[in-house]
Amino acid sequence: MAETGTALAENKTLNCSNCGAPIGYVEGESVLTCEHCGSATMLAGFDQIVTIQSHSIIRPKLDENAAVKTARTWLSEGRLKPAGLGDAADLKSVSGRVLPYWIVKSFASTSWRGMNRRSRTVGSGQQRRTEEYWEPADGRFSENYTWPVYAREDEAEYWGLKFLEPGQKCLFPDWRKFFFSFGMGSKTSPNANLLEGKTPFSLDGITDSGLRIVNGQIVQARAEETAKARIIQAHDAKASGKATKITDCDTTVTVQGTELVYLPMWEIVYGYGGRDYRVLVNAASGAVVAAEYPVGKGAKVLNFDLFFGILGGIVAAAGFGTNHTGVGLAGLGLIGIAVVYTIISLASGRK
Numbered sequence: 001m002a003e004t005g006t007a008l009a010e011n012k013t014l015n016c017s018n019c020g021a022p023i024g025y026v027e028g029e030s031v032l033t034c035e036h037c038g039s040a041t042m043l044a045g046f047d048q049i050v051t052i053q054s055h056s057i058i059r060p061k062l063d064e065n066a067a068v069k070t071a072r073t074w075l076s077e078g079r080l081k082p083a084g085l086g087d088a089a090d091l092k093s094v095s096g097r098v099l100p101y102w103i104v105k106s107f108a109s110t111s112w113r114g115m116n117r118r119s120r121t122v123g124s125g126q127q128r129r130t131e132e133y134w135e136p137a138d139g140r141f142s143e144n145y146t147w148p149v150y151a152r153e154d155e156a157e158y159w160g161l162k163f164l165e166p167g168q169k170c171l172f173p174d175w176r177k178f179f180f181s182f183g184m185g186s187k188t189s190p191n192a193n194l195l196e197g198k199t200p201f202s203l204d205g206i207t208d209s210g211l212r213i214v215n216g217q218i219v220q221a222r223a224e225e226t227a228k229a230r231i232i233q234a235h236d237a238k239a240s241g242k243a244t245k246i247t248d249c250d251t252t253v254t255v256q257g258t259e260l261v262y263l264p265m266w267e268i269v270y271g272y273g274g275r276d277y278r279v280l281v282n283a284a285s286g287a288v289v290a291a292e293y294p295v296g297k298g299a300k301v302l303n304f305d306l307f308f309g310i311l312g313g314i315v316a317a318a319g320f321g322t323n324h325t326g327v328g329l330a331g332l333g334l335i336g337i338a339v340v341y342t343i344i345s346l347a348s349g350r351k
């Protein structure tokens with residue numbers, strides 16, 4: 001109960017429109033799943049009860065142990081993580097939830113117009129010069145989506161809920177105060193088919209797996225509006241990379257069907273180096289949907305060395321190449337910093 005986060009929530013009951021069993025709910029929840037027969041009911045406004053037509057679940061394949069194993073394997077891979085993180089991660093908690101998403105099947109098509117900045121050489125001999133000019137450009141692109149909209153009010157109630165949306169940041173490396181991260185180690189979510197593997201809703205094997213069903217709160221029409229708005233946003237962002245200046249961008253979103261789908265997720269909290277980090281594992285596909293992780297010493301040394309080494313090399317070459325010995329020595333000094341940093345880091349033995 002603590003997870004609903006509101007002290008004002010009032011417990012109510014209504015009878016399942018399919019089997020008649022009582023369904024308990026908290027005021028504010030509007031998509032209810034009967035724990036007896038598994039049918040779903042949508043409360044669309046006051047006293048108006050609608051049975052949801054398309055209601056399915058992606059069946060979990062990973063139990064708690066398998067999810068933890070998946071997370072540990074993931075933590076032991078990749079060059080940015082500390083060596084041995086998979087084994088060293090201190091398991092703090094595991095929570096399993098079956099979360100309601102409205103999956104809005106849609107087709108989005110965008111046409112855009114803009115201008116590209118170009119340069120050309122004009123004249124000849126003494127009059128030869130480079131001039132800039134603008135060239136008009138336009139184009140179209142389109143994409144199919146199974147766009148997920150979390151079917152509850154508070155997208156922040158559990159960690160990682162939004163990370164299923166295509167283009168959302170989903171990997172969070174913890175560089176601590178290290179300055180030379182260059183944005184490495186983060187990633188955005190792919191446009192994956194979230195309806196793959198869906199089956200008609202049934203609670204078989206769910207309740208005893210430790211996964212808890214979470215009821216939805218927002219109705220279909222609102223989810224479709226949200227999906228449209230976010231797809232348009234995503235296409236605007238994509239279009240902005242197509243030309244130097246975008247003057248016109250028009251996206252049409254056609255909703256082809258919307259389903260309430262329950263996705264099973266394991267949230268794993270682990271400790272490392274005095275901090276807590278989280279990993280979200282899709283219990284059906286076994287994919288790591290989102291994760292936070294510490295960055296290891298090796299990656300920091302490499303980034304630091306690349307930065308000072310390359311900078312030092314350039315400065316040294318420029319200095320000695322033009323007979324400015326002082327500048328050349330400064331370049332060598334920068335390379336020296338990289339070498340000293342590496343030696344100190346390796347000698348300190350901290351991962």
Ligand SMILES: [Zn+2]
Nearest residue numbers: 016019034037
């Ligand atoms: Zn029922």
